[in-house]
Amino acid sequence: MLISAPVWQALLDAGVALIPRGTARVELGYADARIILAVVAFPAPLNPSDIAAVTSRHREPCLIIIPAATPAVRKAVEATGGSWVIDSGNDVTGVLQIDGRRIVLGTPTQRTVRPARRGRVPWGAFTVVRRMIQQPHATQRELAAFAGVSQPRVSQVMTKLADIDVVRCMQSRWTLHDVDGAINWWLASYPGPGGITTYWYGLTPIVEQAARVTRLLEAAGVQPVAVSGDVAADLLAPWRAPARAVIYAATGADLAAADIVPAGTGEATIELTVPQDPGLWPTDRATTRKTLPLADPLQILWDVKRAPGPDSEEAAERIRRVLRLRHEQERAA
Numbered sequence: 001m002l003i004s005a006p007v008w009q010a011l012l013d014a015g016v017a018l019i020p021r022g023t024a025r026v027e028l029g030y031a032d033a034r035i036i037l038a039v040v041a042f043p044a045p046l047n048p049s050d051i052a053a054v055t056s057r058h059r060e061p062c063l064i065i066i067p068a069a070t071p072a073v074r075k076a077v078e079a080t081g082g083s084w085v086i087d088s089g090n091d092v093t094g095v096l097q098i099d100g101r102r103i104v105l106g107t108p109t110q111r112t113v114r115p116a117r118r119g120r121v122p123w124g125a126f127t128v129v130r131r132m133i134q135q136p137h138a139t140q141r142e143l144a145a146f147a148g149v150s151q152p153r154v155s156q157v158m159t160k161l162a163d164i165d166v167v168r169c170m171q172s173r174w175t176l177h178d179v180d181g182a183i184n185w186w187l188a189s190y191p192g193p194g195g196i197t198t199y200w201y202g203l204t205p206i207v208e209q210a211a212r213v214t215r216l217l218e219a220a221g222v223q224p225v226a227v228s229g230d231v232a233a234d235l236l237a238p239w240r241a242p243a244r245a246v247i248y249a250a251t252g253a254d255l256a257a258a259d260i261v262p263a264g265t266g267e268a269t270i271e272l273t274v275p276q277d278p279g280l281w282p283t284d285r286a287t288t289r290k291t292l293p294l295a296d297p298l299q300i301l302w303d304v305k306r307a308p309g310p311d312s313e314e315a316a317e318r319i320r321r322v323l324r325l326r327h328e329q330e331r332a333a
Helices: 005-013 048-055 071-079 123-134 140-147 151-163 179-189 206-219 229-236 297-305 312-332
Strands: 017-020 025-030 033-041 062-066 083-087 092-098 101-105 137-139 167-170 173-176 196-201 225-228 245-249 270-274
Touching: 005 017, 005 083, 005 092, 005 196, 017 196, 025 092, 033 092, 048 062, 048 071, 062 071, 071 083, 071 092, 123 140, 123 151, 123 173, 123 179, 123 297, 123 312, 137 140, 140 151, 151 167, 151 179, 179 297, 179 312, 206 225, 206 229, 206 245, 206 270, 225 229, 225 297, 229 245, 229 297, 229 312, 297 312
Parallel strands: 033 062, 062 083, 245 270
Antiparallel strands: 017 025, 025 033, 083 092, 092 101, 137 173, 167 173, 196 270, 225 245
8 A cells, every 4th residue: 555554543543634646646636725646655765866756757746665764765745845754664643734834743753664665556357357267168359358467477387377277278278277276376466455444433333334334435436436344254254244445546536525534543443445456447347236336346355354253264155155156157167
């Protein structure tokens, strides 16, 4: 995630409202002041000379999130009209410039943290596996079109899965013969949807909250919208009363009109994420609308596994059964 749960909590504590306006763009509000910022996160500290190059790529001022920053780096960011946040993994500090106001988060430190650099997330590979589960017999060309990636990319993914005997190629068609193996590979490799997540709390039943938020987003013209987590699992394979709804949307919104307020991650009943992963949106083949638009089934499984509650594994197993059944039906078709 570009904005971690601790950063969200720090903004909440400071009275700063955040609404995602894209996968890397946010609106920050403080009292009657508002500003749109481009969000840029780096896994390692920057030098003052880097700031001009970073900010020149964006039309709006930048919100730069880094694990450490010297006074010179902070000064360089503020000189551009931008804001900075240090997310060290242990605490959050920073300065936000919102329409002439300067809001300080925590107490700035000079701690230096140098996490390992990570490359780009291979979203295409994860999408190929999602689509292969939905269409267990397909040519390389069909999978490329279905997943929205190149044929060489499909070949790379299929070769990797063939090496662990999850798929086999016969007469120029790939066949998924071990659906559990594909699911296990995907769950072990998937880094999460990326993007920006905001957390909200409401008093009404969780399913009702999810329905209200979905209607609010759709009425505002936000498309696509997809529901995941406990609520989606309850619609696919009822097991337990939902404790939290996960909602993915193309852009964020202020959920106050749905009688829901910003909350900390621990007490949140709604997670609203503007994701970077393009594969989590359902295809026509994967969607069973029921009463709400549902996310891709693998996404629902991933969200259920990380949901709070002692019986999340039991709920996840029920979603696995749904995936197995759909896989068997597609293979028999």
